[in-house]
Amino acid sequence: MFEKSSAKVEVAGPVAAPTPKVLETDVLVIGAGIAGLTTAIEAADNGAKVIIVDKGPFAWSGSSGINWGYWFLSELDNPSAPNNPDAMFKWLLRWNEGIANQKNLRSLAERIFSEKRALWSENTGSLCVRVPPDKILLQSGTTGVPYATYPWMMGHEVMKRGIPIFERTIITRLLTDNGAAVGATGVDIKTSGFIIFKAKSTVLATGSFGWLYGWAGVSAFSPVQPECTGDGHALLYYAGAELANMEQSSGAMRQFYPATLAGSFGGVLVAPLYGQLNKAICNKDGEYFLEERSTGGSGLKELGSQRSRRGSLYETIGKQIREGKGGPNGGVFYNAKTYWETNSYKARLVVAKEKLGWDACAELIEVAPSLYDWGMGSLAQAVIDEKHETTVPGLYAVGLGTTAWDGNAWGLQAGKSAAARAAGIEKQEMDFKQASEERNRVYNILERKPKNPLRSHVIRHRVQRLAPKYIGLDRTDGGLRECIAELERIRREDYPRMWVALKTRTWNREFVEALETEFMIDVQEMVAKSALMRTESRLNHFRVDYPEEDNANWLANVCIKQVNGRMVVEKKPIVWTEVSPEQIREVLK
Amino acid sequence: MTDRVLATVFRYDPATDVKPYYKVYEIPWKQYLSVLEVLVYIYEEYEGIAFDYGCRGIWCGRCGVMVDGKPVLACMSPVNPGKITIEPLKNLPVIRDLVVDRGKIKSKLHSIMPYLRREKPMEEMPSVSFEAYEKMCGLYRCTECMLCYTVCPVINDDMDLTEFCGPAALLKIALRFYDPRDEADRVAQAVEEGLGHCTMCGLCHDVCYLGTESVKDLPNSFGPSELFYIDHLAVFEDLRKAAKGRGLLGKESGAVHHTAQKSP
Numbered sequence: 001m002f003e004k005s006s007a008k009v010e011v012a013g014p015v016a017a018p019t020p021k022v023l024e025t026d027v028l029v030i031g032a033g034i035a036g037l038t039t040a041i042e043a044a045d046n047g048a049k050v051i052i053v054d055k056g057p058f059a060w061s062g063s064s065g066i067n068w069g070y071w072f073l074s075e076l077d078n079p080s081a082p083n084n085p086d087a088m089f090k091w092l093l094r095w096n097e098g099i100a101n102q103k104n105l106r107s108l109a110e111r112i113f114s115e116k117r118a119l120w121s122e123n124t125g126s127l128c129v130r131v132p133p134d135k136i137l138l139q140s141g142t143t144g145v146p147y148a149t150y151p152w153m154m155g156h157e158v159m160k161r162g163i164p165i166f167e168r169t170i171i172t173r174l175l176t177d178n179g180a181a182v183g184a185t186g187v188d189i190k191t192s193g194f195i196i197f198k199a200k201s202t203v204l205a206t207g208s209f210g211w212l213y214g215w216a217g218v219s220a221f222s223p224v225q226p227e228c229t230g231d232g233h234a235l236l237y238y239a240g241a242e243l244a245n246m247e248q249s250s251g252a253m254r255q256f257y258p259a260t261l262a263g264s265f266g267g268v269l270v271a272p273l274y275g276q277l278n279k280a281i282c283n284k285d286g287e288y289f290l291e292e293r294s295t296g297g298s299g300l301k302e303l304g305s306q307r308s309r310r311g312s313l314y315e316t317i318g319k320q321i322r323e324g325k326g327g328p329n330g331g332v333f334y335n336a337k338t339y340w341e342t343n344s345y346k347a348r349l350v351v352a353k354e355k356l357g358w359d360a361c362a363e364l365i366e367v368a369p370s371l372y373d374w375g376m377g378s379l380a381q382a383v384i385d386e387k388h389e390t391t392v393p394g395l396y397a398v399g400l401g402t403t404a405w406d407g408n409a410w411g412l413q414a415g416k417s418a419a420a421r422a423a424g425i426e427k428q429e430m431d432f433k434q435a436s437e438e439r440n441r442v443y444n445i446l447e448r449k450p451k452n453p454l455r456s457h458v459i460r461h462r463v464q465r466l467a468p469k470y471i472g473l474d475r476t477d478g479g480l481r482e483c484i485a486e487l488e489r490i491r492r493e494d495y496p497r498m499w500v501a502l503k504t505r506t507w508n509r510e511f512v513e514a515l516e517t518e519f520m521i522d523v524q525e526m527v528a529k530s531a532l533m534r535t536e537s538r539l540n541h542f543r544v545d546y547p548e549e550d551n552a553n554w555l556a557n558v559c560i561k562q563v564n565g566r567m568v569v570e571k572k573p574i575v576w577t578e579v580s581p582e583q584i585r586e587v588l589k
Numbered sequence: 590m591t592d593r594v595l596a597t598v599f600r601y602d603p604a605t606d607v608k609p610y611y612k613v614y615e616i617p618w619k620q621y622l623s624v625l626e627v628l629v630y631i632y633e634e635y636e637g638i639a640f641d642y643g644c645r646g647i648w649c650g651r652c653g654v655m656v657d658g659k660p661v662l663a664c665m666s667p668v669n670p671g672k673i674t675i676e677p678l679k680n681l682p683v684i685r686d687l688v689v690d691r692g693k694i695k696s697k698l699h700s701i702m703p704y705l706r707r708e709k710p711m712e713e714m715p716s717v718s719f720e721a722y723e724k725m726c727g728l729y730r731c732t733e734c735m736l737c738y739t740v741c742p743v744i745n746d747d748m749d750l751t752e753f754c755g756p757a758a759l760l761k762i763a764l765r766f767y768d769p770r771d772e773a774d775r776v777a778q779a780v781e782e783g784l785g786h787c788t789m790c791g792l793c794h795d796v797c798y799l800g801t802e803s804v805k806d807l808p809n810s811f812g813p814s815e816l817f818y819i820d821h822l823a824v825f826e827d828l829r830k831a832a833k834g835r836g837l838l839g840k841e842s843g844a845v846h847h848t849a850q851k852s853p
Contacts, residue, residue, distance in 0.1 A: 266646020
């Protein structure tokens with residue numbers, strides 16, 4: 001049986017679906033960011049035939065890698081950083097406030113120190129930060145060497161190995177057979193051609209879903225690229241895999257205008273990550289209400305040793321806004337001038353001034369906390385075991401917004417596991433009926449003409465706008481219920497009206513966005529339902545009506561899964577092997 | 590017409606159109622309106638024109654278009670009230686409307702082997718002199734947006750890259766020329782890839798968003814790693830000096846002048 005999504009579209013008779021291209025491989029990697037590229041290289045080096053698919057331009061799109069870069073956790077040049085697997089394990093556990101799977105964390109912590117990935121990256125041509133006279137800061141990207149250098153170099157590693165690359169290809173469904181993953185179906189964005197990927201192991205490395213957070217005119221209020229529409233999370237859900245802690249996300253700042261810069265790294269978005277923020281953020285009365293903190297640097301020390309630094313930062317800002325000290329758009333104010341000295345991103349603002357004519361220093365800029373969900377505090381991801389296999393055999397997940405810690409180290413494990421599984425399967429069977437039904441569904445979306453039509457962007461923006469309103473800072477029981485009700489209404493009333501006005505098969509952005517719309521509705525609902533269930537505040541999940549961390553009741557995972565076509569949310573105990581919930585409670589006190 | 594924009598947009602779908610045509614769209618103007626916003630507005634309010642973008646902050650290099658004949662990144666290009674013409678990056682095959690096929694240049698950028706070339710992998714973290722590090726940092730920022738390829742007078746209208754690899758490829762060769770970890774002969778490679786054909790006209794620098802002069806000496810707590818600047822001509826000059834020093838390039842520029850862009 002083919003897994004159904006919860007959104008329905010009206011079938012419009014026979015569809016002019018193209019003849020599918022069928023490709024067979026050992027390991028199919030979906031997503032070509034840091035996690036996906038690592039997985040592909042590692043699987044290939046472990047003897048597997050690999051195909052890598054990306055919705056954007058190969059090695060130049062995605063969430064973390066293309067945006068800000070990468071930390072080699074083990075090799076951080078930070079005296080307070082954990083310097084052995086045990087310390088790393090504890091640091092990670094504390095950092096996610098106790099809810100991550102300890103088996104995974106242990107395997108990650110060990111791998112981080114055994115793999116020497118910073119050296120590996122330098123051998124590919126990446127460059128970690130050097131500080132005179134001879135200090136090496138083991139980062140690639142971030143405040144270090146250009147963020148794109150790492151995926152760019154990894155992309156060349158993939159090309160050197162002759163791994164077939166399908167860029168600009170959207171995966172529409174995962175294929176299963178007897179409950180196990182056997183590949184996926186995709187649409188080539190350039191030609192709208194249909195591709196069936198037959199694979200012994202399938203790895204999802206699709207990154208975050210930041211594109212779901214609001215709509216600023218040209219983008220969500222998130223620095224991720226337009227591809228980050230939650231495809232991976234939705235595909236896992238449709239395939240029957242279990243996801244966990246979808247309410248978790250991570251934050252940045254957004255500005256309100258210029259629209260182009262509202263969620264972009266070209267603007268002031270990164271403000272809350274670095275430097276003396278207490279000098280930058282004030283309320284409408286000109287009060288600089290944040291406490292002084294350390295300047296510059298990775299911020300990892302603070303993140304590791306305090307209760308989610310960004311989470312608490314946003315609580316503080318949210319409180320100011322609720323007290324009526326916010327600006328006309330419901331934000332606080334950012335003073336680029338007083339922050340200038342410690343702003344390591346100021347070159348971007350100079351470019352914005354010279355090129356776009358927008359001077360960040362000319363006025364106080366109204367900003368609001370936003371989301372980008374690519375890790376850093378986020379645990380929203382598939383439930384996986386230490387081999388990175390999801391609850392669906394043959395289906396692996398890596399880099400779904402949780403792995404910016406070390407997408408690299410995760411990818412290494414996923415690559416090895418996926419290759420090992422493939423080696424044990426002589427011939428992958430596949431029932432093409434599923435793929436055939438999927439082909440009809442996909443091209444029906446392109447061809448059908450519903451009554452009272454709505455173009456997909458109208459529906460998408462309705463879904464996106466729910467996020468800052470209900471699942472941003474001020475999460476409440478009532479708000480989340482309204483949000484879920486509205487999503488259900490959108491699915492029931494709007495989605496069947498979705499119409500692709502343009503029928504061309506050549507680079508039809510409208511068609512692609514229509515295919516993504518369903519993912520967005522379902523992922524947004526997963527977030528809202530998980531947030532509703534977690535009646536406490538933890539990490540970046542902040543409930544106004546439950547402002548405290550409740551370790552007595554909520555040292556637990558919120559799991560979500562499709563059962564008989566319904567979204568079922570369940571509270572489940574944490575997976576622990578080394579540190580008991582009692583011990584965690586003691587530490588988190 | 591102080592409150593609106595009349596955008597003339599290049600339209601072409603090779604699957605259905607005999608030839609390209611232009612269509613005019615009216616857009617309300619507002620402060621800081623960017624070309625990217627104009628494109629999204631047309632897409633949402635009129636029809637599904639084809640264009641591409643990513644980061645909205647010049648760092649991904651995906652949204653290059655020609656605006657009034659000049660190559661720009663749509664995200665960070667302001668639009669004034671009045672008329673504007675938006676076309677695809679010139680001399681590249683059009684996939685549809687404003688989306689071009691960059692495959693040819695991308696292949697060139699891989700074929701010049703911009704990654705580290707060594708006989709044996711390094712076994713420990715290498716030391717890199719600060720001088721070399723400083724020279725490399727800006728070059729890592731090239732986003733392969735291809736704007737330079739549309740203005741380079743050496744590259745023909747048919748985007749022939751056989752004699753001259755083009756500005757971005759030359760920068761990437763230079764990156765490894767500066768890189769003490771790289772063992773390949775990047776000077777000889779630069780000459781082979783047409784260094785002598787470069788006329789040092791500086792047009793590539795002028796269109797590059799990493800050529801913004803006021804960013805050049807911005808003090809920064811993270812040093813050159815935060816450098817958002819490439820001095821194209823200084824980089825090419827370094828390559829030329831090294832090539833001349835080894836007798837690989839004549840005393841004069843040795844440039845072969847190709848026909849510059851033809852008028853339509």
